Amino acid sequence: MQNVVEKKAAGSGLRERKKRATRAALTEAAVRLAAEHGAEHVTVEAISEAAGVSPRTFFNYFDARDDAFVMVDAESGARVRRGVLEAPAGLSPLEALREAMAAELAEIEQRHEVWDLHARVLSASPHLLARSLAAHLADELGLAEALTERLGGGPATAAGPVPSASEKERRRALDLYPRLLAAVGGTAVRVAVEHWCAQQDRLAFTDVFRQVFEHLAAGLPAPSGENRRR
Amino acid sequence: MQNVVEKKAAGSGLRERKKRATRAALTEAAVRLAAEHGAEHVTVEAISEAAGVSPRTFFNYFDARDDAFVMVDAESGARVRRGVLEAPAGLSPLEALREAMAAELAEIEQRHEVWDLHARVLSASPHLLARSLAAHLADELGLAEALTERLGGGPATAAGPVPSASEKERRRALDLYPRLLAAVGGTAVRVAVEHWCAQQDRLAFTDVFRQVFEHLAAGLPAPSGENRRR
DNA sequence: ATGCATTTTTGCCTAGCATGCAAAATGTGG
DNA sequence: CCACATTTTGCATGCTAGGCAAAAATGCAT
Numbered sequence: 001m002q003n004v005v006e007k008k009a010a011g012s013g014l015r016e017r018k019k020r021a022t023r024a025a026l027t028e029a030a031v032r033l034a035a036e037h038g039a040e041h042v043t044v045e046a047i048s049e050a051a052g053v054s055p056r057t058f059f060n061y062f063d064a065r066d067d068a069f070v071m072v073d074a075e076s077g078a079r080v081r082r083g084v085l086e087a088p089a090g091l092s093p094l095e096a097l098r099e100a101m102a103a104e105l106a107e108i109e110q111r112h113e114v115w116d117l118h119a120r121v122l123s124a125s126p127h128l129l130a131r132s133l134a135a136h137l138a139d140e141l142g143l144a145e146a147l148t149e150r151l152g153g154g155p156a157t158a159a160g161p162v163p164s165a166s167e168k169e170r171r172r173a174l175d176l177y178p179r180l181l182a183a184v185g186g187t188a189v190r191v192a193v194e195h196w197c198a199q200q201d202r203l204a205f206t207d208v209f210r211q212v213f214e215h216l217a218a219g220l221p222a223p224s225g226e227n228r229r230r
Numbered sequence: 231m232q233n234v235v236e237k238k239a240a241g242s243g244l245r246e247r248k249k250r251a252t253r254a255a256l257t258e259a260a261v262r263l264a265a266e267h268g269a270e271h272v273t274v275e276a277i278s279e280a281a282g283v284s285p286r287t288f289f290n291y292f293d294a295r296d297d298a299f300v301m302v303d304a305e306s307g308a309r310v311r312r313g314v315l316e317a318p319a320g321l322s323p324l325e326a327l328r329e330a331m332a333a334e335l336a337e338i339e340q341r342h343e344v345w346d347l348h349a350r351v352l353s354a355s356p357h358l359l360a361r362s363l364a365a366h367l368a369d370e371l372g373l374a375e376a377l378t379e380r381l382g383g384g385p386a387t388a389a390g391p392v393p394s395a396s397e398k399e400r401r402r403a404l405d406l407y408p409r410l411l412a413a414v415g416g417t418a419v420r421v422a423v424e425h426w427c428a429q430q431d432r433l434a435f436t437d438v439f440r441q442v443f444e445h446l447a448a449g450l451p452a453p454s455g456e457n458r459r460r
Numbered sequence: 461a462t463g464c465a466t467t468t469t470t471g472c473c474t475a476g477c478a479t480g481c482a483a484a485a486t487g488t489g490g
Numbered sequence: 491c492c493a494c495a496t497t498t499t500g501c502a503t504g505c506t507a508g509g510c511a512a513a514a515a516t517g518c519a520t
Contacts, residue, residue: 473509
């Protein structure tokens, strides 16, 4: 226990704050150590020690060691989902998705350093990148449901009652289109981020992001001249 | 290093054959046991015993226990890549990709049982599904390169010599478009397979596949009436 | 403040994963 | 049959993961 100093701040219970602090300390220690020595050579013991807790405690916060490197923001998915539902009714599904994701990623360029560190750690070991993908995969289904709701509620009835029977059917077997849209959207963001990171700060993320979604909206035609940038 | 002749002509040697047999026995035992008891409860020891080798030998064939469940076809990526390059010159990049992938997946409905078993094992534990995704992710880059080559060679010169300088640049930083196309294509296939598996044999895979790529080519517009199927 | 209930941390223990190393077993070629 | 190369195997080691119960920390009511 290193941080016994700061205790008096208001807000919620001390327990909650301590828990969040411990979790943050663990992730930060994990990422920092991984950036220095390579993720593969960072043991749970080292992370725990750097965070000032016992190795056993680590597993009270993460199901697996790798999660400490990957788990960045658990509520990101929920925010994007809300963004899709709250997007202006005039937008097409793809546009709504674009806007929701753009809003979520707006802070990327601000918290640029953290993301860069994370990106370097992840890309250094494909193993972790896969795990990161898996995390996003979990959100994908929820996103597809949100898109389904946006389509079902439709532009006609803003807050109309949804048929109760078809609701359950929707959960059981989502439509192909929203599933595809959610999956492709997530993939597009991934490619945009990777491409942006690869070109070390030589172009703004916003531009890459916009370009990717233009490609999608155009039906992925062969780029001729104008759209042709690396 | 006494190379009398080419000794790696085929599986002629007894050694090679035995190795392939052992690997096949391991994967089969792994999948079979996983389908029965759940992948999480299948130990390396159990797999090895079922395959008739020592536990230590298992790790001579796989880097990790989970690989035994996932490693299905290592040359699939290479085939798709070739398919993209050999596709008729008249096709658009997206169409070329669609054809290459369709050719690769043609055998899916034939080897239907094997795929179903694998699919059930994978979907039962998201952990493995992620690993499977990672495997496909590795192919994605190669696929992007193939698409780049198809674009670069272009419809003008069928087999023209590639500039040596730009070749290396291409490897270093691929264009955004082929990267996006490769990633989105892979994702589309994944969604198609998942959707097909979810609707237990109620529709032909070919139809789902075609529909998904129609969505992509149309720029993912909101489906109205005609395209609206689950 | 004190005592009690709840939650969190911690140490201990077990099972399993993964790898290096060297000896034994097995296939290969002369 | 004899060297040679490759593969398998046992052994030893370190790390991951989680169950369990004791101990510490915290919240709450009195």
